[in-house]
Amino acid sequence: xxxxxxxxxxxxxxxxxxxxxxxxxxxxxxxxxxxxxxxxxxxxxxxxxxxxxxxxxxxxxxxxxxxxxxxxxxxxxxxxxxxxxxxxxxxxxxxxxxxxxxxxxxxxxxxxxxxxxxxxxxxxxxxxxxxxxxxxxxxxxxxxxxxxxxxxxxxxxxxxxxxxxxxxxxxxxxxxxxxxxxxxxxxxxxxxxxxxxxxxxxxxxxxxxxxxxxxxxxxxxxxxxxxxxxxxxxxxxxxxxxxxxxxxxxxxxxxxxxxxxxxxxxxxxxxxxxxxxxxxxxxxxxxxxxxxxxxxxxxxxxxxxxxxxxxxxxxxxxxxxxx
Numbered sequence: 001x002x003x004x005x006x007x008x009x010x011x012x013x014x015x016x017x018x019x020x021x022x023x024x025x026x027x028x029x030x031x032x033x034x035x036x037x038x039x040x041x042x043x044x045x046x047x048x049x050x051x052x053x054x055x056x057x058x059x060x061x062x063x064x065x066x067x068x069x070x071x072x073x074x075x076x077x078x079x080x081x082x083x084x085x086x087x088x089x090x091x092x093x094x095x096x097x098x099x100x101x102x103x104x105x106x107x108x109x110x111x112x113x114x115x116x117x118x119x120x121x122x123x124x125x126x127x128x129x130x131x132x133x134x135x136x137x138x139x140x141x142x143x144x145x146x147x148x149x150x151x152x153x154x155x156x157x158x159x160x161x162x163x164x165x166x167x168x169x170x171x172x173x174x175x176x177x178x179x180x181x182x183x184x185x186x187x188x189x190x191x192x193x194x195x196x197x198x199x200x201x202x203x204x205x206x207x208x209x210x211x212x213x214x215x216x217x218x219x220x221x222x223x224x225x226x227x228x229x230x231x232x233x234x235x236x237x238x239x240x241x242x243x244x245x246x247x248x249x250x251x252x253x254x255x256x257x258x259x260x261x262x263x264x265x266x267x268x269x270x271x272x273x274x275x276x277x278x279x280x281x282x283x284x285x286x287x288x289x290x291x292x293x294x295x296x297x298x299x300x301x302x303x304x305x306x307x308x309x310x311x312x313x314x315x316x317x318x319x320x321x322x323x
Contacts, residue, residue: 035073035228038261050078051105051309053280065219065247068239070278070287071262072106074309076160077231081105083153083160084308085177086127087113091302094277095285103310108235109223109275110305111181112146122146124170124180125305132305135167135180145212147180149187149268151225151307162187162227162266179270179307183216185224185255186267193255193269216251216269221276221290225307226258226267234264235307237278239288245295246288274301 036042036054045053054071074081087110088097098104113133114122122143124135135147147167153160154175163169164187170178185193197217200207207214221240227233236258240248249257251269258267274291277300285297292299 035232035234035262037263042261047280048080048105050075050080053286063247063249063253066242066245067249068246068288069257070237072108072235072278072280072309073228074106074233074235075231076158076233080312082155082310082312083177083233084127084310085110085125085153085179085306086308087125087132087305088303091304093300094279094303094306095300097303097306098279098281098308101308101310103312105281105309105311106235107277107279107306107308108225108237109271109277109301109303110307111179111270112143113271113304114143114146116141116143124150124167124178126170126173126176126178129176131171134171142208142210146182148182149184150178150180151268152179153177160227160230160233162225162268179305181225181268181270183212183251183269184267185251185269186226186259186264189263189265191255191259193251193267196251219248219250219253220273221246221248222251222254222272223270223276224254224258224267225270226262226264228262228264234258234262234267235278235309236267237276237287238272239276239290241273241290241293242288242295270307274299275303277301277303 041056041058043055047053052073056069060067094107094109098107112123116137120136121133122137123133124147125133137144149162149164150170151162152173152175183193183196197213200213204214204217219240222238224236238249239246277285277289278287280286288295289299291301
């Protein structure tokens with residue numbers, strides 16, 4: 001190749017490798033939002049190409065209560081993002097984990113992580129092809145309900161989804177990442193989370209705290225994950241435990257709310273309460289974690305596991321220039 005040809009080739013290559021910075025818009029919701037079905041009361045921020053943040057803050061008449069809801073929509077088909085699921089030993093805050101993770105853009109807390117007698121666990125977690133925690137508690141245990149479903153994700157095969165299962169099912173899944181949760185909120189567009197809590201003869205507050213009917217029947221902060229079509233994932237937080245600002249939702253209410261506004265094919269509840277946290281790069285924690293019992297952004301709980309959104313490594317990074 002002639003020298004001029006070589007120079008033209010490398011010039012073109014370098015131009016193609018310049019970072020493409022998408023426009024960022026901060027606006028109220030408009031009628032062209034495809035994923036958000038009813039824009040009333042919502043603020044929408046386009047954070048980057050293929051990633052939007054939806055925020056609802058105010059009095060929600062159907063539940064006669066104040067609500068603060070954040071939903072991060074990510075188009076995984078854009079080719080710009082990956083999900084990282086992992087655990088933290090010793091426990092640490094979501095923001096500390098995110099800030100220590102290369103290319104982290106956003107994150108939510110993960111799932112339940114109780115270790116009970118004999119080292120048994122209530123949840124299943126597989127990260128980067130390695131099972132970190134198996135759901136080993138037996139049927140009939142008061143915490144067995146906590147791994148009713150699981151979110152799976154594999155960057156290599158570009159597959160993700162939500163399925164019912166148990167420890168044996170999750171162990172056999174071929175995907176690189178599997179994180180369990182409960183209850184299932186929406187399954188194949190059916191609002192199954194509406195009927196998770198069964199009618200009780202006495203008030204829910206009188207049941208043991210870990211009883212699934214009380215745990216999911218009263219209002220708390222909530223964290224969830226949902227899929228829209230084959231390629232879009234929703235990371236969801238609902239703030240709670242603040243009567244004047246954010247009351248929170250029951251599993252039934254969360255099911256109805258998510259279905260009304262986003263109508264995902266599948267949705268799964270993760271750990272909530274004091275664990276509920278949403279972190280965004282350059283903004284930090286944007287919801288209102290409650291472990292400090294204040295309505296601010298500083299009440300994070302130390303977590304055992306997480307779901308992070310990261311940017312893919314640039315194909316034009318220095319490591320790409322090999323001999």
